[in-house]
Structure formats: C-alpha cells, structure tokens
Amino acid sequence: MPFNSSEFLVFYLMVFAAGWLVVGFPRLRIWLMLLASYYFYASNNGWIIGLLLISTQIDYMAGLGIEGSSDPKVRRRYLALSLVTNLGLLGFFKYANFFAGSVYDAAAAFGVPVTWETLDIVLPVGISFYTFQSMSYTIDVYNGRMKAERSWYRFAFYVAYFPQLVAGPIVRARHFMHQIYEPPRLTPQALEGGLQLIFKGLVKKLVLADTLAVYVDHAFGNAGTIGGIEAWIGLYAFAFQIYYDFSGYSDVAIGCARLMGFRLPPNFRRPYAALSITEFWRRWHLSLSYWLRDYVYKPLGGSRMASKLGVYRNLLVTMLLGGLWHGAAWTFILWGALHGGLLVLERALGWGKLVRDYRERTWARIWRAFFMFNVLAFTWLPFRADGWDNMVEFAGALGRNSSAQALTGGLALSAAIIAGGWIYMMAADLIPMRRLALKLPVPVNAAIYALGALAMVVFTSRGTTTFIYFAF
Template identity: 45%
Template structure:
C-alpha cells in the first residue's frame, strides 16, 4: 500500500478513528490494533511475506527472553549469533542469492572453467532490509544490556511491524521506539496537527518533486547515449532531487503518520544538500541507517581509533557494506566505495567533525566560502548518485565520461522542454523552502506558524492543490526495492 495512493487515503482515517475511539485509550487494545493494521498494510502487497515478519518477531522475542535468563557469556553469544545469522540469512537469500551465484559463475568462466548455476525467480519482500535491521537492534541491545527484554509479545510485535515505518524506515532503535509501546497514549490535538503538516510536506516532496523529476531522470538515463554531457548533468540533477524527495518524503509521511497515533520517530533527513563536506552530508542523509552502521558495525570494528590503516579499513568497510545493503549490484558497491574515498581525507586530517552547526546559522545567505563548499559537496554527491542510478558499472562510467567531454559545454537538450523547465522551477522553489526551514528540525515545522491564520491556511491549500495539479505519475517509492 503506497502512501501516495487512494488505498492509503482510505486506510489511514479508518485506522485513526478505530485507534482513538474504539480502543478507548486502552493500551493493549491500541497495540493490538497497530499489529492488525500493520499486517493488513503489509499484506496488501503480498500476504505470503507476512510469515517472514511473524517468524522474525517470534525468533527475536524468545531470543531476547533467553538472553535475560542467561548469564553464561558463551551461551549469550550463541543466542545473539542465532538471531544475526537467521535474520541476515533470510535477507541474504531473498536479496543476494542470484547476485552471488551469477558472480561465482562469472569468476569460474573467467578462469577458463565452465560451470552452470540456476538462478531463482526470487521476489524481494518489500522492506525486508529495514525491519531486519530493526529487529537486530533489539537483540544486540538486549545482549549488550542496554535494554531490558520485553515480556509483552503484542508490544514487541507492534514495534517490529509498525506500519508507518515498516517498509522504508526510519530504522528505529528498540531503545527509542519499543518503550513508547509501553506508555499510555492519549490524543493530542497539537501533535496531530503537526503530523498532518508533516504528511503534507512529505507528499509535496514525493508527488510534486520526486515523481516529476523521475520522469526526466528516467528519459535521460535510459537514453544516455543520445545526449550531450550538459544534458546528462541535468539528468543527474533530476535524479538527485528524485531520490531525496522520494526517500525523505517517505520519511516525513512516516513521521507525520506516527504522530497521529502518539508516537515520535527519529529524524531521518536534515537538509543534506546544504552540507559543506561529505562527513556532514552523511550526518544528515538517511540518519537512521548511517547511525545504525556506525553503532553496530563501525565502532565495534574500532571506529576511528587506532592506526591509519585501521581507520582506512573501517571506513571502506562501513561505506561498502552500506552500499551493498542498498542492492545486489556492483554499482551500489562502487557508490559506497566512492563515498569512502570522499570521506577519507576528512577523517585522516581530523576534519570529519567540522560543520556540526547548520550552514549560515542566523543569516539569510551563506558566505562565499560556505556557498562554494555546498556546491562542491553537492557536485561530488551527484557524481556518486550516477552509480546509484545506472543500470550497471559500464553504463555509469560511460555516463560520467560523456559529462567530462567537450559536449559538457553544448546547449542542454530538455526532454519535453516546457514540462522539464517547469520541474526545474519547482526544484528551485522547493530548495528555497528547505533553505528557509534549515534551522528547524523539519522545513515545514514552523512555516507560517506566526502568520495570520488565513494566510497560513492559504499556503496549505496551495500545497494541496499543487499535489493534485503537478502530481506526476504515481510511482513506487525508490527505497521499497531495498
């Protein structure tokens, strides 16, 4: 069920009314309703994969209980590794089986030996990468004694399958989200209004920005051999705003929807395209995943402690694993490695913790240095996104090679000129909204709050009309494939 669909527009108010009026603020009933609604929401795609979520829930619930009763360190490790191996095993089978098989066959062929391997027609369960990491956070934190294991199976089930963030995050930590299922929740009008405002802004990002950018990014990437370097730059920019609007838009809708039910999810994006270096970008992009890898992979490996070789190794591991998490294709691995190369100079010179404050804080405009750093960082990010979007490594290299050719200085060719120019104008307006809100947690958070009520609501109506007027073709969220 897509957030930007009629199905969800009917589903959400029904669940909302049942949640607040039928349960009579009974905590157990509320949690049970969340589980039922979440399973219905997920089963709307394919009910068969509900068994995977249920199995993962039962497994980690009982492993958590087992960890609480076990003091023997060896047995505790065995329980932890059971959770890790089983959860990652399911993820690996559904997501990476054909990738490893194909590359194994190719490697043997390269060595002059012919072998055959039968690929499987495997359907990737929607959101498996997200809820797998979410359940793993529970068992790892229980193992580290950062969290008491729950005895409430319904509350734990609700934590695992919570429908607003089930299929594309944010990837919540058990230490943050699970305790919210233990607390009594009562309706708060202000929180609900904030949630609706967040949903509205998320739909603007997705329907107005991402879906329209997707049309022209697809045209240019799918026919890249026919375009000049200048046009390919446009295609890469369209994709950069497509993926940002698409993924951060989903996160905004998820966060806003959660607030309607009395929950607070972590911020997943914090104006990443205003970053002044790659380290800052990764503190602001897909925060829930980058902090997950930092806490559960990077720091256990030694982090930035130790010698230079250790720092380089750990940096490449974390970025390559992050890239591979996104998909079973060498393009994602190279995307991760390229970001590691961007990041290393900052780490080795100990400048990776610069720019902790929002850019141009307290000022209307950035200074010249800040502006140039933003442009440079965005440019490096756009180049990396080409690998993320390309069909294969050869496609990405050919695309970039044409950009850095003399055709870069040709007049760009706009596919469907009027519509593509209109989309570029919408991007500019969108960036201005984001820039105005960059000092807040969310761009829409305080927008118009102090304005006259009529003016404020007029703005919201403009947003709603824009969603219907400029709405592109309904497209699945990009991160559903991960």
C-alpha cells in the same frame, strides 16, 4: 499499499479511528494495530508475512534467552541465533542471485564452465529495514542497553508497526518500546504537526519527486544520445528526486505515527546543505547512518584504533556494507566505496577544521555547500545507473557538447525544481524557517496549503510512481 494511494488513505483512516475509539483499552489497541500492520504488509504479497513472523519470533526468544542466562556462551548462542537467522533470510532473498551471478561471471572470465540457473526469488518489500530494526533489539539486550521485552504482542508491534515497516525510519527498541506502555495523547500540537508532515511528505513525493522522475528516466534511458546539459540536469535531478522521494516517505510515516500517539525519529536534516561528506551522513538517512555507526563502525573499533589505517579501514568497511545494504549490485558497492573513500580522504587531509572555518562565514559556507552538492550528485551516478554500461555511458554524456536549446520544456522545469530546492535548503539551514512560518499571516499559510493541494491534484492526474526505497 503505498502511502500515495487511495487504498492507504481508507486503510489509515479506519485504523486511526479504531485506534482512538479503543484508547481506553491499551492491550486491545496494540493488538488492533498489530493486526492492521500485518494486513498492511500482507496486502503486497501474502506469503512474505511468514518471514516477518520468523524474525519476530526468533528475536523475541533470543532476547529472553540472553537476559535469562548469566553464562556468556549461552548468551552468545542466542545472539548468534538472532544474527544468523536475520542475516540468513536477508542474504538469501536479497543477495543469493547476486553472489551466484558474480561467481558465474568470474568463472566464465577464467574459462571455467559453470552451469546453473538463477533462482526465481522475489525480494520481500521492507526486509532490509525490519531485519536491521529487529536485530538491533537483540544486540542492545546482549550489550545491556535495555531489558528484554516479555510481551510477545508488544514486541511484535514494535517490529511490524506499519508506518515505518517497509522503508523506515529504522527505529531502536529502546527508543520505542516505552511508548507502547505510555497512555497515548493526541494534543493540538501533535495533530497539527502530524498533518503538516503528511502534507509536506505527499507534496515532496507527488509533485516534486515524481516530476523529476520523468526527466531522470529520460536522461538515463537515453545516455547514448543526450547532450551534456541534459546529462548534468538529469544527474542533479536524481539527487533531488531520491531526496524528495525518500524524505517524503519518512515525513508521511512520522506524521501518521504522530497522529496515533507514537514518536518516530527524524530521518533527514537538509542533507544538501552539508559542508562535508561526514556532515552529509549526519543529515541523510539518519536512522541507517546511526545504525551503521553503532552496530558496525564502533564494534570494528571506530575511531579508537591505534593507527590511522585502522580507522580508515573501519570507515571503508562500514560504507561498503552500507552500499551493499541498498542493493544487490556492484554499482551499489561502488557507491558505498565512493563515500567510504571520501570519508577517508576528509579524515586524512584534516578537512574537519576547514569546514568549521567555513561555517563562520555565510558566503564561504554557501560556496562550500554548493561544491559539496556537486560531489554528492556525482556519487549518485552508480546508485541510479542501470548497470556498468549505463553508468559509463552516462558519465561520458556529462562531457558532451550541447546547445542551450536543449534547456526547454521538462528539462527547464527540472532545473527550476533543482535550483529552488537547493536554495530553499540552504536558506532553511541559515534562517530559522519554522519561526518564520509561524509569523506568516493565517491567510498566507492557508494559501500555501491550498497551492500544495492543487499541485498534488494536477500532478497526480498523470499518474505516480512507487517509492524508490521500496526496492531496498
């Protein structure tokens, strides 16, 4: 039941209305939204609700067990139960065929006969997201960052809350659980802010991301024949397609939650205005970035290592795991390795001070951000490519000759969206755009929303695509 469907609109309006009708009955309200969340998740594929319930039950018991014991060994056993269960389910359903296939390919390369068939495993939507979310709870209880939740249905609601269940943001229990106990309020500011986020998210997805998707698919599907101009526009287009697609989902999720009285964390902060890879990860997929920082990078030793090599190792391991989290393919691992290598390079060369100097000069900052956008666009190549062969073929297309006549029709539209998107992102980073929007006359703001609504109607008439991160 994707956000960009009429089924979700009907579902959400029913849950929204019912939730506020019973607002005076807190227990009933949470139960109602919990059952609605289970229905939302099961509507995709009924059996996967069982996996969600297993993770919920194990982590609920593990949290109570950790808090209820002063014996370090017992506490570690409960933590291990949570980690092994969650990572075991994630590993089997997401990575079993990948690792089996890798072993098969390695054996074949050395002439070792291996005869097995891959399993017919369906990847449960959202498992990467709710697994990390649920695990963070038991880790936080173990480390004393929060108390264990004693109410099963409240904890289950935290894990399964439908706006962020299948594609984030990844929410920390210590930032969300207290909201369940607080009386919800729908202030005029929350109503306006929630509706604006939903509208903005749908425009990003239906108008911008889906438009770019057509030309991205064309470019990568015809990597052997397209010219250099088409290839570069296709690469830039994917950089913005995935941003508009994923940030659009996050905007809708955060907006839907806000209208129901809950606050979810922001997930994006104008990532292509970043001046370095380090800064990019402080702007892109923030909930995952902070999760990897707090639950992988810092436990490995973070930046506190005695040697620089230890810090570099921690950066590489963290980003390799981040790449693997995104997908069960070597191309995703390569994507993580590229980002890890660039983070190490920045740290080794001391580029942080250089970036601070750029920030003081507007034009230098713009040129630096443009350079970094080109670097980031190139790192998206293995992420989007359909395997090694497609990646190599597309990389070769980037250097091909092509005529200016190639820039016609759809490619010209894609180029305009890319240029407009980057210019707007830089302007929003340099100028307080929200205050500017508030100063616009009401008729101008109304016209902007009307044009956005009209664009959604026009562009969705040709059909729409699923959100990219549903595959992760």
